[in-house]
Amino acid sequence: MFGQLVIGPPGSGKSTYCTGMHEFLSGIGRRPVVINLDPANDELPYPCALDIADLITCSDVMEAMDLGPNGGLMYCMDFLAENAAWLDERIQAIQRESSGGAYVLIDCPGQAELFTQSPSFLAVVRRLVGPLKLRLAAVHLVDAHHCSDPSKIISASLLSLNTMMRLELPHVNILSKIDIAERYGPLPFGLEFFARLDEPGRVMGLIDEQSRRHVKAAAKALGLSEEAAGLESAPEPKQHGEWDGQVESDAAEEGDASAAQAADSAPATCGGACGAACVAASGGACGADCEPAAPGGGAAAAAAAAESEADARARLAKLRGFLDRRRGLNSALLGLVDEFGLVGFRPLNVMDKDSVIDVTRAVDKANGYTFGALHDGSDSAIGAGGADWAPRRGVGSMAAADGEEVGVRGVVAAEDTAADTAALSRAAALYLGKAY
Incomplete structure (x- = not known):
């Protein structure tokens, strides 16, 4: 039986x-x-042929073991792995009833630790x-x-790469x-960018702009x-590796320089109790509320103002140091994802027929259904536009463009030309040989 593991x-x-x-x-x-x-x-919003709730919930x-939601899910998956015979019997029954012709959709739990770390889920x-x-x-x-924020793009890419490497399934x-x-x-970016994620520099540009906004605020x-x-003539952001061992000393040097500069260029004050750089410095009147200050009060106020500005500059330098380190980490993570060259995304609007057709074609080619002995001609219906199928709640406005995905990135071109089919057959043989 062919099918999909939905995670x-x-x-x-x-x-x-x-x-x-x-x-x-x-x-x-x-x-x-x-x-x-799960x-x-x-x-459940769908008709369910096999439900883990018949075994454990x-x-x-959570009630019996005094666990939280995450602990409860981990326990349930451990329990399922230990009672694999229960799962075997029910899936074999589905195979017998359908004569091996069923197409399975497996709805999995949403806890990321399960499909990235749990040995029990991997065993299942x-x-x-x-x-x-299967x-x-x-x-x-x-x-x-996640596409609207550069940090979320990186997180989603890492999660996808981790899952692909761990499950070792066509993906x-x-x-x-x-x-x-x-x-x-x-x-x-346009949706075509997310189909391949092979331009990490564009994401880093967003992160640099985000960092500049943080510094400005x-x-x-x-x-x-x-x-x-230093925002009017902001220097180029440091590249990954340049800041190692330098951030603290840079911040200290910038703080010392700021303090000296603030002391040298401290504005003249009126010498009154307000200690403000008011119009009195130019011979005007400060105001009725400004009373004569104690001896030395003006100098003390100037020193306090200089110290305050130097402290502000030092704190800003510390923020810049953090943002430099953040940039270096994000650059390294994006480089890792790009080096593997495996991660790409297909857009899906489940209420749009063309979008669902596009995803179905990609999955069929990934799990081998397009090339399998059980192929029953359904692709002709897909190629013709999915017969007369339409979602129950109407069709959305988003139409997914035909994505360009090649073997290592898990996606293939939607057109079924003869040359393309031969290439897809070789890719499927590679994938299926690894998985089965």
Whole structure:
């Protein structure tokens, strides 16, 4: 049996995806069945052929073991791995009833630790593709709102790369809820950028601009002008590796220089109790509230003002040091993702037929359904536009462009030309040889 292992963080739309994909596959003539492996999902929006709740639920574990939600999910997955025979019997029953022709959609828990760290979850996946002989592709959903912030882009990329390396399955990364992504802010790049993520410099440009805004806001809060904060002629950001062992000394030197400069250029004061650099310095009157200061009061006020400005500059230098370190870390992480060359995302609006068709083609090629012996001609329906299928709640406005994805990035061109098919066959043989 072919199928999809649907994974992703909480709230990324896994259950909605399974519901929409079940409807779509049913509409084009396949026989989809949904398996729920999320013990915390007690309100299933789809018809479920196998539910882990029949074995164990997260709420029962939390109550009995006095655990929180994360601990409860980890315990449930450990329990499922220890009772693998229960899972075997039910999946084998599905295989018998469908004569091996069912297409499985496996809805997984949303705790990222499960599919990035848990040995029990990995053991369950190995059992599915090993003894049970399911031809699975991992479909990793990431909420598209991550596209609106550079730090979130990096986090999503790292999570996807970690998952791909750990599960060792054919893999398709999905940006879900793409139709509402701009509710969280305008996207910094077009969707074609996220299909490959092979230009880390563009993300670093966003991070540099973000850092500049942080410095500008901090300077304003500290009472420093943009000139005093060095924002009018800001130097190029330090590259990764240049700041090692230098940040503290740089900040100290800048603080000392600021203090000396502030003392040398301290403005003349009126010498009154206000200690302000008022018009009295030019011979005018400070105001009725300004009474004569005690001897030496003007000098003390000037020294205090200089010390305050020097402290503000030192604090700003400390922030800059942190932002330099942050930039270096982000640059290294993006370099890691780019060096592997595996991560790319397909956009998905589950309410748009063309978008669902595009994702289905990519998954079919990833898990081998397009090339498999059980291929039943459904692709002809997909190629013709998904027959007469339409989602229950209407079709959205987002139409996904045909993405360009090649073998190592987990995606392939949507056009089924003869040359493309031959290349896809070789890629599928490579993937399937590794996984099975």
